[in-house]
Amino acid sequence: MGLTIWIGNLAGVSSDITDELRTNLQTLFAGIASGNNSFDTVKIITASDSISSKDLLCYIVSGFGNSVVKNFDSTVNGDGTAGNTSFRTGATSTAASEVYLDVITDTSDDLALGLSKLIFHELMHNKATMGNELHTKGGGGLAAETILETTARSQGNVNFMKARLANPVVQWQGGFSKP
Numbered sequence: 509m510g511l512t513i514w515i516g517n518l519a520g521v522s523s524d525i526t527d528e529l530r531t532n533l534q535t536l537f538a539g540i541a542s543g544n545n546s547f548d549t550v551k552i553i554t555a556s557d558s559i560s561s562k563d564l565l566c567y568i569v570s571g572f573g574n575s576v577v578k579n580f581d582s583t584v585n586g587d588g589t590a591g592n593t594s595f596r597t598g599a600t601s602t603a604a605s606e607v608y609l610d611v612i613t614d615t616s617d618d619l620a621l622g623l624s625k626l627i628f629h630e631l632m633h634n635k636a637t638m639g640n641e642l643h644t645k646g647g648g649g650l651a652a653e654t655i656l657e658t659t660a661r662s663q664g665n666v667n668f669m670k671a672r673l674a675n676p677v678v679q680w681q682g683g684f685s686k687p
């Protein structure tokens with residue numbers, strides 16, 4: 509079994525964008541997921557699913573006002589403007605990631621590319637269960653505090669994620685619950 513990246517498309521992003529997003533994420537995770545954690549697929553979903561603690565999940569919500577991560581009972585809360593990851597550490601950590609479609613639409617010429625870069629950033633916070641220290645310890649590139657669609661993935665990002673990919677982190681699926 510390889511790694512699956514799950515995208516909770518709560519914002520209803522159209523399939524032409526999510527098709528491109530899927531390809532972009534596969535490119536960003538290429539060379540990171542290999543061997544026992546080989547990279548399999550990106551799945552776009554709108555309801556909870558069989559997401560393992562070796563997988564990764566990021567929600568796309570329409571804006572900060574529609575945050576689902578704010579409903580997660582976390583011990584460390586993200587404070588990003590384009591996306592957030594909050595988590596709870598313990599014997600097995602649990603993490604919740606989301607990105608804000610309105611902010612990324614405003615700052616990207618290529619929405620699918622902008623989304624993929626931000627999602628990669630949030631999933632770095634998620635897999636490392638690391639707050640703002642990621643911005644200085646994550647190898648520059650897509651670990652930086654501010655991410656644009658033009659920001660490139662660095663070799664440091666690859667090394668950082670490769671070293672952590674096998675660590676189990678439960679992916680919070682409460683964002684799919686209807687209020």
Ligand SMILES: [Zn+2]
Pocket residue numbers: 588629633640642643652653
């Ligand atoms: Zn960040």
